[in-house]
Structure formats: structure tokens, C-alpha cells
Amino acid sequence: MSKQGYHEELKKNNILRLRELIDSLPPFCRDFFRGVEDTMEPRTRIAYAYDLGIFFDFLQQKNPLCCGLPVREISLSILEKLTREDILEYSEFLSYYQKDGMEFTNDERGKRRKLASLRTFLNYYYQHGQLPENVATRVPLPKLHEKEIVRMDPDEVAILLDQVEAGSKMTKSQLKFHEKTKVRDLAMLSLLLGTGIRVSECVGLDLNDVDMNNLAVKVQRKGGYEDVVYFGEEVEQALLSYLEERKHIIPEKGHEEAFFLSLQNRRMAVRSVENMVKKYTSLVTTTKKITPHKLRSTYGTNLYQETGDIYLVADVLGHKDVNTTRKHYAAMKDYNKRKAAKSVRLREP
Numbered sequence: 001m002s003k004q005g006y007h008e009e010l011k012k013n014n015i016l017r018l019r020e021l022i023d024s025l026p027p028f029c030r031d032f033f034r035g036v037e038d039t040m041e042p043r044t045r046i047a048y049a050y051d052l053g054i055f056f057d058f059l060q061q062k063n064p065l066c067c068g069l070p071v072r073e074i075s076l077s078i079l080e081k082l083t084r085e086d087i088l089e090y091s092e093f094l095s096y097y098q099k100d101g102m103e104f105t106n107d108e109r110g111k112r113r114k115l116a117s118l119r120t121f122l123n124y125y126y127q128h129g130q131l132p133e134n135v136a137t138r139v140p141l142p143k144l145h146e147k148e149i150v151r152m153d154p155d156e157v158a159i160l161l162d163q164v165e166a167g168s169k170m171t172k173s174q175l176k177f178h179e180k181t182k183v184r185d186l187a188m189l190s191l192l193l194g195t196g197i198r199v200s201e202c203v204g205l206d207l208n209d210v211d212m213n214n215l216a217v218k219v220q221r222k223g224g225y226e227d228v229v230y231f232g233e234e235v236e237q238a239l240l241s242y243l244e245e246r247k248h249i250i251p252e253k254g255h256e257e258a259f260f261l262s263l264q265n266r267r268m269a270v271r272s273v274e275n276m277v278k279k280y281t282s283l284v285t286t287t288k289k290i291t292p293h294k295l296r297s298t299y300g301t302n303l304y305q306e307t308g309d310i311y312l313v314a315d316v317l318g319h320k321d322v323n324t325t326r327k328h329y330a331a332m333k334d335y336n337k338r339k340a341a342k343s344v345r346l347r348e349p
Contacts, residue, residue: 006204006258006267007220014042021049025056026074032124041223051117058093079122080131086139091115091139108142115141129302150288151298152281157193160284164189180263185276187242188260188268191217192277192292195297198222198315199292203268205259207246210239221318229316263325300325 024034029052033045040048056071065078065085094106094114106114118136125131152160163169164186167178192202201219209218216230231239251258251265258267273292281290288294296317304313312326 187238190238206257
């Protein structure tokens with residue numbers, strides 16, 4: 001399966017998942033999803049559908065306006081009667097609720113996202129004259145406290161890559177697989193740590209996307225546009241070693257163009273990479289929960305520390321809005337201030 005085919009398959013699966021979620025919502029919700037189709041990616045619409053599902057579950061279970069009505073029978077006229085107190089109760093509900101026998105909680109970020117989704121949803125009908133007001137705007141969104149960036153320190157990165165090569169802390173059962181995958185795993189981790197690309201961009205790579213002459217990879221970013229990201233000599237060596245091994249692998253039909261292959265000789269899945277990262281990083285640190293996205297944060301932090309250029313970091317990470325980057329790396333401002341203080345000398349030594 002080529003990269004184009006891979007991304008088309010993902011898009012198709014997202015559309016099918018979105019349809020499934022919309023079918024569980026009140027019928028009038030279809031108007032909203034049609035209205036935002038041209039401005040939101042399928043994954044974003046899936047997130048909205050999921051959040052709205054929680055809101056309608058709340059109405060069905062807790063709100064007297066619905067009187068236990070099935071979710072599909074909740075009408076737009078019921079939403080007209082919602083008050084500020086109803087939205088406040090929903091915010092409290094989000095702190096802890098149960099669904100399909102499972103327990104869920106939301107911190108300030110989770111609550112903020114779900115309340116923001118509800119605002120956007122109600123605003124659509126308000127703007128189209130179908131609701132008298134957007135009652136959700138009468139409840140302020142939770143204030144977010146600055147969150148420390150979870151990332152790997154330079155010594156942890158070095159130990160991690162050493163561990164991938166040696167496997168000295170692994171169990172016997174892990175070592176059996178390790179011998180078969182260590183070259184690929186080192187190449188993949190080196191690429192993630194050395195470029196900051198997303199795990200979805202990594203598994204979507206085809207053989208012709210990796211340009212060893214110019215030390216660059218061509219990735220498909222969020223939104224579907226293509227971008228070129230460059231890497232250094234350490235990543236080059238890891239990729240060359242894997243390419244040599246890759247020559248002797250016969251891929252499954254439909255996966256001939258995939259750069260990274262699983263033990264089943266198929267394109268690697270995002271979940272497989274997540275499990276691989278968890279396996280190796282748990283051998284290095286027990287105090288940090290490291291995911292592929294945290295490897296991306298590690299790269300972004302290192303690049304910001306070295307350059308102090310937030311626009312460069314945004315460009316390399318593929319952020320369309322520099323404010324997204326600034327939000328994630330705001331905690332690094334203090335580091336740069338200290339660095340600036342050490343850069344200025346009042347007297348020559």
C-alpha cells in the first residue's frame with residue numbers, strides 16, 4: 001500500500017467512524033456536521049461527535065427536560081430551554097461519569113475541550129436562527145494552568161538509544177523479538193527524536209519519501225499537505241542500517257512501498273509504535289510516561305533551547321499557527337532568559 005493509499009484508507013476509516021458516531025446522536029445534529037464539513041478534518045469532527053455524545057448522555061441521564069428520553073429523540077426545541085445552571089451541571093458531570101460500564105474523569109483541559117465543543121455546536125444553531133442564544137457562553141471555560149512539558153533529558157535519550165542497541169535490561173522473551181527488530185526500532189526512534197515528526201507521519205512514510213542524498217524525509221502533515229523535514233548524521237546512519245536490512249524483507253502484498261515494516265511484513269501501525277516506545281522508555285525512566293508525542297516534545301524542546309527561535313520550531317514541527325508552538329514551549333522562556341544573562345559579559349576575562 002502506497003502512502004497515498006495508506007492515507008486514503010485512514011480517511012475512509014475516519015469517515016466511517018464519524019458516520020457511526022453521528023448515527024448515535026439526535027437527527028438534527030447532522031445539520032451541524034454538514035455545516036462544518038469543509039472547515040474541519042474528519043478527525044476533528046470525530047472529536048466533536050464524541051464530545052457531543054457525552055453531552056446528550058448527560059441530558060438523558062441527569063436533566064429533567066429530557067425525562068429519560070432516548071438520545072435519538074432529544075429535539076432542538078429542548079436545547080432552547082437550557083439554562084446557565086444546566087451547563088454548570090454538565091461541567092460538574094464531566095468531573096466523573098460512567099459509560100458502558102467504564103469510569104471517566106476530566107481534568108481542567110478535558111472539561112475545557114468538551115465545553116468548547118458544546119459552545120461551537122450551539123453557536124451553529126444560534127447563528128442560523130434556530131436557537132435564541134448560545135447559553136454555553138454564559139459559563140466561563142475552565143482556566144488552564146501552565147503544564148510542564150514532559151520530555152526526555154539528553155542523558156535519557158542517550159541511554160534509550162543504547163538500550164535499543166544492547167537490550168541489556170530486557171527479559172528473555174523480549175530479547176527474542178529484540179534481535180529481529182532492534183535495527184528497525186533504532187531507525188524509527190532515531191528518526192522520531194531527530195526530526196520531531198508525528199508518529200502518524202512516520203508510519204506513513206514510503207521508501208521514495210526518504211531521500212538519503214539530501215538527508216530528508218517527505219511527510220504528509222495534518223490537513224493533507226506535504227512537507228520536507230531534514231535530519232542529521234546520527235539519524236542517517238540508523239536509517240542506512242535499516243535500509244540494508246529492509247532490502248532482504250519481502251513485504252506482504254499491498255505493503256511493498258512502506259518504509260517501516262512490522263514482523264508480519266506489513267506497514268507499521270501507530271499503535272505498534274506506541275507500544276514499542278512504551279517498552280523501551282519504561283526501561284529508561286519510571287517517573288515519566290513517554291509516548292511518541294513526548295519524543296516530539298523532546299525534539300521541539302531541544303531545538304528551541306539551541307536556537308531560541310519559536311518560528312523555526314513551529315515550521316519544523318508543522319504547526320500552522322505559531323501560537324500553538326508558543327503555548328507548548330512557553331515554559332522554556334525562563335531557560336532562555338538565564339541563557340541570555342550568561343551571554344553578556346561586562347568585562348573581558
